[in-house]
Amino acid sequence: MTVPSDQDRSEEAGLPAPPADGPGLFGDAPSPPPAAAAATPYRVLARKYRPTTFDDLIGQETTVRILRNAFALGRVAHAFMLTGVRGVGKTTTARIIARALNCTGPDGQGGPTADPCGVCPNCVAILADRHPDVLEMDAASRTGVDDVREIIEATRFRPMQGRMKVFIIDEVHMLSRNAFNALLKTLEEPPAQVTFIFATTELRKVPVTVLSRCQTFALRRVPQVALAAHFDRIAQAENVRFTPDALSLIARAADGSVRDGLSLLDQAIAQGTLDGEGGTDAAPIGMDLVADMLGLADRGLIFDLLDAVLEGKPERALEITTDVYERGGDLGVMLGDVLELVHTISRIKAIPALRDNPDLPEAERQRGAALAERVPVPVLGRTWQMLLKGLAEVEQAPDRRQAAEMILIRLCYVADLPPPGDLVRRIMGQDAAAAPVQVSAAPPNASVNGQGAQGSAAISGGRDGDREIRMVANGGMRVEGTPHPVPEVGRAEIVQPEPEQVTAPRTWREAVAFVSGRDAMLHGHLRHATHLVSFAPPLVTIRVERNSLPGLARRLETVLREGTGDPAWQVRQSEEEGEATLAEQGAEIIQLHRAAAQAHPLVQAAMQVFPTARLGEVTDHALDDYGLPPEEMVSQTLAPDLEFAPLDADLVEEDDLDTDDFA
Structure with missing residues (x-):
């Protein structure tokens, strides 16, 4: 059945037909709805601005330079290990390397390059994460041997589209031990068309057998x-x-x-x-x-809080804490910010050039420098230690706010206390500008209030050098130097110190030993590169080998003068041959002992019974630290006869033998 159209009905009724594109008999036809615009999903900034070339990487200049040179020289490794903290660009760098290996250029004729074009089919496919020859695996979710075996099996086939097969394994340290072992052989000798790129945040968890087969690049934190x-x-x-x-x-x-x-x-x-x-x-x-x-307190409030703490104003410190708490800030994070600020101020105090460092924010450079000017290092160190311990208390306390406020109250309370160094000088009767005290060992029977101490340290000094204060292990102290007992203040006791005596060296060997405890580098050069020409105290004449320590003679002269307190010491250099160095003399003595031991009949008999045995180190306990006999025995034979136990002596147990002397 055919349905008549509007035009047919109009002709039958004698009415003019409506235009073909005009309105119908029953009004205008509804217009079709406009096509809905295709909704583009939002891409976060971390994905939208992900680097696509080596030039886009920031803060990794060393790694970029090495990789560029490797591509320019055609010395690209078959396995890379990229390590670093989260978010510094490990996986991004791996994808850039994959594009650099497979880029064919805009004309399709290019080779591996450190500057991939971004328009060839391989570059486009890798950027879109759909290249069949670039395979990424997350080792955090695929840790077993079977997952690694799939990779090994895939290496047997040639690339389908690109020039190289690239396997990117993220968080590689999560692989099991068996998975690592299964990968070793393929990793050591992979097919020519295969490249492995590993990424990890825990390099120490990767077996050394894997690391030795890779080129490791440590991506740094970005400044x-x-x-x-x-x-x-x-x-x-x-x-x-x-x-x-x-x-x-x-x-x-x-x-x-x-x-x-x-x-x-x-x-x-x-x-x-x-x-x-x-x-x-x-x-x-x-x-x-x-x-x-971020849930952080305002940076200015952190400075105000540290000011209040250092000035001993608990009401101001608690007022700032209340403000931060009401704004929703975490008081534990606030204390962490104060701890970081103390560290920054300490660095500014230790390195004054940091005041003009552009890496520091303006607040740290201005207010931090002002705090560094007026706060001494002992106070900063004490504040750091108390905050560090307090942060642990905040994490363990049932109420974080209460714990944080108690920490600030303690800090305000100790702000009125002098630093330990000033306290020691006050007890000793010195002013605050006194010279630094010296630390020496205390007698083992040091006691406080009649109680023995497990250990102690003595600090000596004073205006006349007649006092000594001992800090003992259980927290007490005693001042030595006054012969008469004094009323006990706190936990102090007065005793008489013993003066220290320094003996000047009488021989060249004693002079070298005298230097050993004062200048280790100078001592090494005196022993191995200095020849004695004459030793007539206070005049010493030496010959120094070339390429030795610059200014050795002047340095030795200074040590002798300051160590003995005698300014008459003089050290001169000469071109005469002089004696052999102490190290050469010691080596000669050792060779003489060894020759004497080898010639001994008992040793020769043992060698005949054990043909594969060898003579170990020959030790003479009569020699000093330089391998030389005592100077009063120099006139005697340098290699005395060796003594052996008689045949009827008791046997030594096997466990007591030193088996290192025989191989």
Whole structure:
């Protein structure tokens, strides 16, 4: 049955037909809905701005230079081990190497290159993670022997599309021992068209048998300045603005990881633009918003908190703590920030050039330098130790806020106490500018309040050198130097010290031994590279071998003068031959002893019974540290007759024998 059209009905009724593209008899036909725009899924910044060439990698200049040179020279290894902390670019570098190995250039005729074109079929397929010859495996989820055997089996076949088969194994340290063993032979002698690239964050867990078959590249943490600049470029590409302090805070929280930093940057962009900040025409995203997002206290508050602690103001410290707590900040993280700030100030105090270091944020350079000027190192060290111990207490306490506040109260309390060095000098009657005290050993029977101490250390000094304070193991102390007993203050006891006596060296060998405890490097050169010409104290004449320690004579003269307290010592150099060095004399004595031992009838008889035996080290306990006999015995025979036990002597147990002398 045929249904008549509108035009047929109009003709039958004598009515004009409507236009073909006009409205129908029953009104306009509804227009078809517009085609829905294809929704593009959002890609996070860590994926969107993932490096695709060696030039895109930041903070890895050494690794990039080596790889570029390897491709330029055609010396590309068959196995790579990339190690480093999370997010520094290990897997990214592995994919760039895979593209560099398989790139054919825009014309399809190119070879391996350190600058892949990005437009050839192999580059495009690898960038899209769909190249059949570039296989990635996560060893964290596939740890068994069967998974490795699949890889080994795949190496038997030639590449299907590319020039090389590339196997990228991430977190390779997670493989089992049997899996590593199954991989060893193939890893040592892989087919010519196969390259292995391993990535790991735990290099120490990878067997050395695997490491010895790979070229290892340690990817470094990216410096904060480089991270902040990188994040600024990405933010500008996303049409978002940040203040420099905000970017520095994100870079510091990233801890050298580019991926971690980009994740934080992504989160900050989402939060800032939602609040009306960060746009092209709006105010830039500031440090306060980023600090709130990270759960950190404002950097200025951390400085204020450390100021309050060092000035002994508990009410101000607790006020800042309450402010941070009400803003949702973690007080454990706050204490960690204070600990980091103490470390930064200590570094500025130790290395003044850091005040102008661009790697440090502006707050650290200004306020940190001011704190370093007025806070002594002992106070910084004491604060560091108390905070370090307090952080562990916060993690174990049932209430983190209570634990954090108790730590700050303790720090404020000890702020009024002098450093241990000042306390010692006050007890000794010295002022704060006294010379540093010297540490010496204490007698084993040192006691405090009549109780024996397990160990002790003596610190001597004073205006007249007549006092000595002993710090004993159980926390007490005693001052030595006053002959009469004094009233006990705390845990102190006064005794008389014994003066130290220094004997000047009488011979060249004694002079060399005198130097050994004062200058180890000088002692080594005196023993091995110095020839005595004459020794007539206080005048010493020597000949020094070439390429020896520069300024040796002047250095020896200084040690002798300062060590003996006699400024008359003089050391002169001569071109005369002089005696052999002490090391050469000792070696000659050893050879004489060895020859005498080999010639002994009992040793020769033993050699005949045991033809494969060899004579071990010959030791003479009468020799000194230089292998020489005592100087009062020099006139005697250098190699005395060896003595052996009589035939009727008791036998030595086998366990007591030194078997190292025979092989």
